[in-house]
Amino acid sequence: DQQVKQNSPSLSVQEGRISILNCDYTNSMFDYFLWYKKYPAEGPTFLISISSIKDKNEDGRFTVFLNKSAKHLSLHIVPSQPGDSAVYFCAASAIGNQFYFGTGTSLTVIP
Amino acid sequence: DAGVIQSPRHEVTEMGQEVTLRCKPISGHNSLFWYRQTMMRGLELLIYFNNNVPIDDSGMPEDRFSAKMPNASFSTLKIQPSEPRDSAVYFCASGPGFGSDTQYFGPGTRLTVL
Numbered sequence: 604d605q606q607v608k609q610n611s612p613s614l615s616v617q618e619g620r621i622s623i624l625n626c627d628y629t630n631s632m633f634d635y636f637l638w639y640k641k642y643p644a645e646g647p648t649f650l651i652s653i654s655s656i657k658d659k660n661e662d663g664r665f666t667v668f669l670n671k672s673a674k675h676l677s678l679h680i681v682p683s684q685p686g687d688s689a690v691y692f693c694a695a696s697a698i699g700n701q702f703y704f705g706t707g708t709s710l711t712v713i714p
Numbered sequence: 715d716a717g718v719i720q721s722p723r724h725e726v727t728e729m730g731q732e733v734t735l736r737c738k739p740i741s742g743h744n745s746l747f748w749y750r751q752t753m754m755r756g757l758e759l760l761i762y763f764n765n766n767v768p769i770d771d772s773g774m775p776e777d778r779f780s781a782k783m784p785n786a787s788f789s790t791l792k793i794q795p796s797e798p799r800d801s802a803v804y805f806c807a808s809g810p811g812f813g814s815d816t817q818y819f820g821p822g823t824r825l826t827v828l
Contacts, residue, residue, distance in 0.1 A: 644821070649816045704756050
């Protein structure tokens with residue numbers, strides 16, 4: 604059973620527009636959340652994280668929002684660029700424990 | 715730093731053969747993780763080590779899978795005998811400490827079992 608779910612396998616966005624990637628989790632013990640980005644033939648690389656004491660974390664064009672009551676987080680990319688085209692994985696953990704990853708969302712930014 | 719190193723990058727084998735995947739974590743990292751990526755389940759954790767000791771291997775799918783970490787700079791994931799359903803990309807990741815806030819992934823090994 605997937606404790607972290609990414610229900611959209613793919614997303615296409617025009618360059619310059621906002622990309623919104625969504626992630627849901629089921630375990631209320633999760634208190635740390637991450638987004639990883641993966642290019643073809645490469646391993647995932649860490650993008651941005653958020654702890655449960657916050658509801659927003661921003662890093663340049665990337666912002667992660669956390670809604671604990673809904674057990675939902677989202678990644679916003681503004682403005683989207685063609686180089687952002689990749690697979691994005693959401694992950695969650697309870698401190699000191701393993702990460703649980705979602706199935707990934709493939710983002711395509713159209714020039 | 716060279717990052718996490720995995721070998722081979724690609725492996726094609728026939729059903730029933732033994733497969734060994736190798737990983738060299740980032741120097742100084744105490745935690746090592748083996749993941750399998752499939753379309754259906756995304757990144758699944760198979761096993762992880764802390765200070766060379768296996769902590770949780772509940773993700774290992776069957777007895778055909780085994781993993782070792784004989785020292786801080788080397789780990790193997792072995793499948794014996796391999797089956798077509800084992801075809802996937804296998805990633806190794808390392809982290810600075812147990813429960814660290816991020817993990818650093820290797821490039822992965824794409825395994826195809828015919």
